[in-house]
Amino acid sequence: MPLSTADFAALGDTPITVQSTAFPNVYLRLYGAEVTSSTNSGGGTVNCQYGVGPYEKYRLRAQPDGLFSFESATFPNVFLRADGTGVTVTGPGGGTVNCQYGAGPYEKYKLRAQADGSFSFELATFPNVYLRLVAHGVTAFTDPGSGIVNCQFNANGGGHEKFFLNVAS
Template sequence: MPLSLADFASLGNTPITIQSTFFPNVYLRMDGTGVTTFTGPGGGTVNCQFGAGPLEKFKLHTQADGSFSFESVTFPNVYLRMDGTGLPAITSGPGGGTVNCQFGAEPFEKFKLHAQADGSFSFESATAFPNAYLRMVGSGVTASTDSGGGIVNCQFNANGGGHEKFVLNVAG
């Protein structure tokens, strides 16, 4: 059963998964290998995985400003990072920007979670890139692989878009 905003307060350190609503059984994958200190451009790899294994598990952290950050369970203190620099101001097409990992949670690692009518969420950059949303395209991701696949980037003004909606679940 998908998590709701009301569930977030009681999660504590319980791991969650981030699943695409558009691509069946496709999850956000974050490999923080080598991300051991803060660097401006971030590092590691964020893409898609078929099914949820260790790299698809996150801890959801509420920030003081009411936003949320996603910390890797496998790579402690490594967070989901979204950089909307150069993102085209159009609501369709291939998106742009960069989604990767960062050591620590700074502005690029903070998200507003917009609840959708179907119980899913869209993730907007909380402060650094207003109107930039997390976008995940899992085309061709039909089996688990060591390196994952698909595309994870940003989309402009895409609250509730097909590639910009995610279900949050307690990790199994």
């Protein structure tokens, strides 16, 4: 059963998954083995994976300003990073989604609850820009992952911008 906003405070270090609502059994994947210090442009790889392995698990970290960050459960202190620079119109998406060592401004999100129990992730630094996942053809596990993860403008509750948060098994 997907997590709700009320569940967040009790999670602590319990790992969660970020599951696409549009693509069955597809999860947000973060590979950050080489991300060992903070850089302006981030690093590592964020894409999609069919099923859940170690790179699809996160720790949801509440921030003092009411926002949330997603820390990799496999790579400590490596966070989901989204730079929405230039994403100002709807279309095929844009910006850059990767990893960052530590949680700065590009690693914070407003979790927007949706009627179906899912969430859209609005980038804290880029108002009205949301995390987007497109996984056409992602129907089997592959070591490097696949699909597209980027940003979308004006997409709160959009088909590719909604995710179920679940406790990882």
